[in-house]
Amino acid sequence: MRITNFSRSIALQQRAHQLIPAGAHTYSKADDQFPELSPGFIVRGKGAYVWDLDGNQYIDWGMGLRSVILGHAYEPVLSMVREQLELGSNFTRPSPIEVELAEILVDTIPSAQMVKYAKNGSDVTAAAVRLARAYTGRKYIAICREHPFFSFYDWFIGSTPVDAGIPEEIKQLTLKFSYNNIASLEELFDSYPGQIAAVIMEPVQAAPPRENFLQRVRQLCDQNGTVMILDEMITGFRMDIQGAQKLFNVKPDLATFGKAIANGFSLAVLAGKREIMELGGIHHDKPKVFLLSATNGAETHALAAGIATINELKKNDVPLYIAGIGQKLIDGINDIAASMNLSQYIRAYGYPCSPVLEFKDQEGNASLPFRTLFLQETIAGGVLMPYIAVSYAHGECELSATLAAVEKALIVYKKSLSDGLNKYLTGRPVKPVFRKYN
Ligand SMILES: Cc1ncc(COP(=O)(O)O)c(C=O)c1O
Incomplete structure (x- = not known):
């Protein structure tokens, strides 16, 4: 049965946009990221x-x-959270659970000697950048241009097209290099000798690191006295319990985690070398770094969620499980596309824990309108797949129902390749999040 009724959603959307800019608190949840029929x-x-x-x-x-x-x-996870909720969620002094989770994280994450909590990934990447600047006494930050998002703060958003409200002086401090292109990072070090405080990047996205890229970044950072920051918001606890840093055998100075760490509760972690992290401490005689300090930074039930989640991930070897399901999903989608002669237009690829979908138009160009059509049709078939985050709850049953919905969606995709998209897509296509104007 095709899902067609969104009437209550549509009514509330009107109200949401009157009350909340973008009608959502995360841009990737906003209406412009989804088809109209969703x-x-x-x-x-x-x-x-x-x-x-x-x-x-x-x-x-x-x-x-x-x-x-x-x-x-x-x-x-819920039962540990409930237990903690009964004890209270915020106190005037730290709760022992802060130390309990810290012990687990330091035991789990290879590069972690100390940790600091926050509620969002944006907060911990920004804290890592401030720490690196304080540690090195330098101002420039080198970011990987292929990695779409590190933080909603000025140091990063100023480097995207959505840079309104961010002074030019701040924007100039963020430099860009390319993944798997060590020469592009060498060039930055040559152009800004002794001036780059930190290199920040995700360890990996869909394409694997080539020619020891991560080790060579490590080496360049060492040679130049620069802090290496790995943003493991997506890879952490998903690709490997110990992070992609374990899998690829690279030791960053600082690393950031969030997302999967607490199964949807609000927890992000900055982890790293004692020598650097300690600058945020209160027992040294160097200038103190105001690292992270928030009223709700160590909300106890979020920390309980973190402990319970990490226990479950370890007990059930969840990364191994989700990689198995992810691989079947990749193969299944590619098999359907091949059987319909659509392989040149639709492709699933990437690491099985985080598969990526690619949609192309008649000319072979990546296409947001065709992505929107696919989303519209899979939603109609009861599948919500704006991107793919395989979980421990996805099993064979969800896999086969998803592939059935994908097959139906691809029938429509194929027809619109020949008959034109307008005949099948209702409303406007999705838009990029990072755009200067609406
Ligand atoms: C790689 C990466 N870093 C940082 C962030 C920011 O995390 P948060 O949304 O929790 O602020 C994200 C969020 O999508 C991310 O994917």
Whole structure:
């Protein structure tokens, strides 16, 4: 049965846009990222499923912007959170649970000697940058241009097209190099000798590091006295419990984690070398770094969620499990595309824990309108797949239902390649998040 009723969502969307800029608190959740025929609001989730405001049920592959790695409302996490909630969520002095989680993280993450908590990934990447600047006494930051998002703060957003409100002086401090192109980073070090405080990048996205790229970045950072920061917001606890840094055998000076670490509860972690992290401490005689200091930074039930999630990830070897499901999904989608002679237009690829989908138009160009059509048609078939975050709750049943919905969607995709998109796509296509004007 095709899902067609979004009437309650549409009514609430009007109200949301009057009350909330963009109608959402994360741009990637906003209406412009989804087709017009899509659920405007999610009311609840359980396991791999979510229900929208109109009562429609979906298999969810977005999983709360990749944060929900075990499944929605996962009981072992909820029960530890409930226990903690009964004890109170915020106190006038630290709670012992802060130390308990810190011990687990330092034991788990190879590069972690000390940790500091926050509520968002943006906060910990920004803290890493400030720490690196204080440690080195330098101002420039080198970021990897292929990696789309590190933080909503000025040092990063100033480097995107959505740079309104950010002074030129700040923008000039962020430099760019390319992944798997060590010469591009060498050039930056040559052009700004002794001036680059930090290199920040994700360890890996869909394409693997080539020719020891990560080790060579490490080496360049060492040679230039620059802090190497790995942003493991997506890879951490998903690609490997110990992070991509373990898998690729590279030791950053600082690393950032979030998303999967607490199964959808608000927790992000800055982890790193004692020598650098200690600058944020209160027992040294160097200038003190105001590292992270927030009223709700160590909300106890979020830390309980972190402990419970890491326990479950380890106990069930979740990274291994999700890689298995992810590989079947990649193969399944590519097989369907091949059987319909659509391989040149639709492709699933990347690491199985984070598969990526590519959509092309008749000319072979990457196409947001065709991506939108695919989303529209899979949503109609009860699958919400704006991107793919495989979780422990996705099993064979969800896999086969998803592939059935993909097959139906591709029939429409194929027709629109020949008959034109307008005949099949309702409303406007999705837009890039990072755009200067709406
Ligand atoms: C690689 C990466 N770094 C940082 C962030 C920012 O994290 P948050 O949304 O928790 O602020 C994200 C979020 O999408 C991310 O993907």
